[in-house]
Amino acid sequence: xxxxxxxxxxxxxxxxxxxxxxxxxxxxxxxxxxxxxxxxxxxxxxxxxxxxxxxxxxxxxxxxxxxxxxxxxxxxxxxxxxxxxxxxxxxxxxxxxxxxxxxxxxxxxxxxxxxxxxxxxxxxxxxxxxxxxxxxxxxxxxxxxxxxxxxx
DNA sequence: CGATTTTGACCTGCGC
DNA sequence: GCGCAGGTCAAAATCG
Ligand SMILES: [Zn+2]
Numbered sequence: 676x677x678x679x680x681x682x683x684x685x686x687x688x689x690x691x692x693x694x695x696x697x698x699x700x701x702x703x704x705x706x707x708x709x710x711x712x713x714x715x716x717x718x719x720x721x722x723x724x725x726x727x728x729x730x731x732x733x734x735x736x737x738x739x740x741x742x743x744x745x746x747x748x749x750x751x752x753x754x755x756x757x758x759x760x761x762x763x764x765x766x767x768x769x770x771x772x773x774x775x776x777x778x779x780x781x782x783x784x785x786x787x788x789x790x791x792x793x794x795x796x797x798x799x800x801x802x803x804x805x806x807x808x809x810x811x812x813x814x815x816x817x818x819x820x821x822x823x824x825x826x827x
Numbered sequence: 828c829g830a831t832t833t834t835g836a837c838c839t840g841c842g843c
Numbered sequence: 844g845c846g847c848a849g850g851t852c853a854a855a856a857t858c859g
Pocket of ligand 1: 770792793794797798799820821822823
């Protein structure tokens with residue numbers, strides 16, 4: 676299912692490792708528009724590739740358990756953004772995503788699409804932003820970690 | 828027929 | 844407290 680995943684993207688594993696130490700929340704904030712080009716992490720062509728990077732179990736802060744009735748907002752730690760160059764409109768990473776919204780961000784004619792993993796028990800979210808000006812660039816942001824090994 | 832997309836409305840956090 | 848911007852819901856429509 677990685678057939679369409681050819682373009683310059685980053686291996687999830689690699690990103691995971693880095694994310695642990697990097698404040699992705701901050702990065703994402705700056706990622707928006709304009710500063711994305713200056714984002715080293717997204718620029719660096721980590722070509723670890725979709726080969727076979729076995730051991731990778733980063734992310735040790737999946738959720739914040741609350742003992743009250745309030746929900747702690749999980750900040751960072753579970754967000755991964757990728758910028759890939761692709762002409763394809765559909766970026767399929769092998770999981771089944773269900774689109775649940777789209778939004779037009781201000782100060783940009785771009786459209787942002789919101790997806791959610793349709794696997795039961797897995798609430799991973801994904802956000803894909805297409806670039807109209809740079810039609811070849813797409814920003815993909817993953818939110819959360821899949822708790823199921825199976826794709827689809 | 829069930830799953831998914833579509834789309835505007837709705838909710839929420841933040842800044843003023 | 845209000846308004847904006849971004850994020851999510853949900854009903855109807857659509858797809859396979
Ligand atoms: Zn999942």
